[in-house]
Amino acid sequence: MVDEKEKDSTEQKIIAAAKQVFHEKGLDGARMQDIADKAGINKALLHYYFRSKDKLFEMIFREAVARLIPKVGILFLEDVPLFEKIEKFVDFYIAMLIENPYLPLFVMNEIQKESGREFLEGIFNGKKPAVHVLAKQIEEEVAKGNIKPIKPMQLTMNMVSMCIFPFMGRPMIKLLWDINEEQFMQAMEERKKHVVQFIIDSIRK
Amino acid sequence: MVDEKEKDSTEQKIIAAAKQVFHEKGLDGARMQDIADKAGINKALLHYYFRSKDKLFEMIFREAVARLIPKVGILFLEDVPLFEKIEKFVDFYIAMLIENPYLPLFVMNEIQKESGREFLEGIFNGKKPAVHVLAKQIEEEVAKGNIKPIKPMQLTMNMVSMCIFPFMGRPMIKLLWDINEEQFMQAMEERKKHVVQFIIDSIRK
C-alpha cells in the first residue's frame, strides 16, 4: 500500500538528478551519464523510465514552468491597487527564483533558439499572461494623476528585469562584490522589499 | 598589396559565421558543420585556420568581451557626478547591447558552468571592474543627504538588470506585448533615457 510517490523511488531519484543536471548545464551540456551517476543508477535505466533524453528534458522543464507560469498570470489579473500588485508580484517572483534559481537561464536559452517561438506558445498553452490588464491599470493611474507618466511596457520590463537578472548573473555578482553564497542569498531576501520600494519611489508623485 | 584584412577572406568569413552560430547556440549547441556551411567552406578548413572548436570559440568570445569590458571599467572610475555617471553607464551599456544582442546570454551561460569561475577570472584578467569606486560614490551621496538611503550593491544590480535583461528576454517580450522586431528596437532606444530617468526619480530626494 501507499507506494504512491516514494520520495526515494528510482523515478523520483532520476527526476531530482535530471533537474539538477539540466538546470546546471542545459539540454546540450547535460550528459545522461552525469544524470545516471547522480541518481545512483546506470544509463540504461534512464531510457527504461524515460524513452529519450529529449523526453526527459521536456518533462522536467514543463513540470516547473507549468507549475509557475499560471501563478504569475493570476497576479496580473487580481483586482488590487497598483502598488499592492507590484509588491505581490515582486515578492512572489523573487521567492520563486530563490527556490528555482536555474530556471531563468533555462528559459532564456530555450526561447532564444529557432524553435523558441513554438516553445513559448507551448508554455503559455494559448493563455498568455495578461500583461495588457496590468498595462491598462498603469495607464489609468497615470491618467488619474496618481503616478508619474510612464510607459507600461517599460515599467513592466523594469520590474521583471530587477527580479530575474541577479539570479542569472549570480556568479559575476559574487565575484565582483566579493561575497559568498550566504551573503548573496541574504541580499536576495532583502531584495524583495528593496525592489518594491525602488519602483514605488520612482513612480510615485 | 594591402591584403591586410580582406573583408571576404576565408578567415574573416569563418569569424563572421562562427560569431553568429556561437552566439545563437552557445558552445555546446554550435556545430562545426553549421559554421562551415554558413562560411561557405568545409569543416577541414576550420581546423586548418583554428586548431579546435574550443580555440575558435574562445577567440570569438574573447574578442568581443576584451573589447567591451574595459570600457565599462573606465566608466566606473571616471570622476564625474553620480547622476552623470549613471547616465553614461546606461547609455553606453544599452548602445553596446543593441550592437551585440547575443552577448549577455552567451556570458551568462559561460559563468554558470563549473568552469565559470576561471572563465570570469580570465575575462577580467586580474583587473575587475571597480564596483567599489562606484559603491563609495553612492555611499558618499547618501551620507551627504543628496540621495535617499540605498545599498550600493542593490542600486548597481538594478541598473545593470534593467539594461541587460530585456535583451535576453526579447522573444518573450515581443510575444507578450505583441510587437515586432522594429518596435522592440525602438523601445530599446527609448529605454536609454527611460532607465536613467527611472533610477534618478527613485533615488533623488
Place this chain on the structure above:
DNA sequence: GTCTATATGGAGATAGAC
C-alpha cells in the same frame, strides 16, 4: 526493475591528394 554489453550515430579532428 536493474544490470552489462553492445550497437548506432554524430561530432570533432586528421591524412593526404590537388
Place this chain on the structure above:
DNA sequence: GTCTATCTCCATATAGAC
C-alpha cells in the same frame, strides 16, 4: 589553401541476461 575521405571518440540508445 582547399578539398574528399576517413578516423576516433563519445553520447544516446537498445538487446538481452538476471
